[in-house]
Amino acid sequence: NAGVIQTPRHKVTGKGQEATLWCEPISGHSAVFWYRQTIVQGLEFLTYFRNQAPIDDSGMPKERFSAQMPNQSHSTLKIQSTQPQDSAVYLCASSPLGQAEVFFGKGTRLTVV
Amino acid sequence: GQQVQQSPASLVLQEGENAELQCNFSSTATRLQWFYQHPGGRLVSLFYNPSGTKHTGRLTSTTVTNERRSSLHISSSQTTDSGTYFCAIDNVGDNSKLIWGLGTSLVVNP
Numbered sequence: 001n002a003g004v005i006q007t008p009r010h011k012v013t014g015k016g017q018e019a020t021l022w023c024e025p026i027s028g029h030s031a032v033f034w035y036r037q038t039i040v041q042g043l044e045f046l047t048y049f050r051n052q053a054p055i056d057d058s059g060m061p062k063e064r065f066s067a068q069m070p071n072q073s074h075s076t077l078k079i080q081s082t083q084p085q086d087s088a089v090y091l092c093a094s095s096p097l098g099q100a101e102v103f104f105g106k107g108t109r110l111t112v113v
Numbered sequence: 114g115q116q117v118q119q120s121p122a123s124l125v126l127q128e129g130e131n132a133e134l135q136c137n138f139s140s141t142a143t144r145l146q147w148f149y150q151h152p153g154g155r156l157v158s159l160f161y162n163p164s165g166t167k168h169t170g171r172l173t174s175t176t177v178t179n180e181r182r183s184s185l186h187i188s189s190s191q192t193t194d195s196g197t198y199f200c201a202i203d204n205v206g207d208n209s210k211l212i213w214g215l216g217t218s219l220v221v222n223p
Binding site for chain 2 (some may be wrong): 107
């Protein structure tokens with residue numbers, strides 16, 4: 001079990017460019033979450049999927065952020081027209097259905113210059 | 114809304130000392146997890162413990178659900194225990210998002 005896999009580990013984009021972050025959840029896990037972490041804001045929930053269906057995207061900045069889960073083995077988080085304030089570590093997590101333990105990937109450190 | 118309060122915010126120990134980290138939350142938790150994060154590192158799950166007491170190695174987690182609190186005890190601390198410890202809960206159930214505390218930053222000096 002390789003755990004939750006996130007790629008790339010680091011990404012640097014110029015202001016205004018697009019960034020796509022990838023996540024492969026643990027095989028068999030039906031719940032997939034995206035969070036981001038900054039020094040100032042701490043850990044913030046972005047969105048979550050259950051059985052590939054979007055369930056709660058209340059944490060997503062609406063205009064430039066989007067997330068998809070086209071199949072059970074991967075999810076993507078896309079940020080359009082990136083801004084310096086988008087710089088953060090983006091974390092993907094997965095868990096089995098039910099009241100179960102959540103496991104995190106190593107994160108993607110996004111730096112917008 | 115649901116709030117998670119962790120204390121202390123930071124803690125400095127000499128190697129060998131014990132530590133007690135606290136997590137208090139404002140509504141009943143159906144799911145509670147303790148995580149460890151080394152600076153720049155992954156969030157590592159230490160305990161999934163919505164109720165009762167669990168042990169692993171030098172770590173013990175105790176959650177008293179009806180008192181809305183959980184603790185993480187570290188015995189005989191080591192320098193490698195240094196990092197940030199987070200408590201996170203879910204009071205809705207069925208895989209909803211986790212609500213996070215701000216963490217306890219632990220430094221263990223040799």
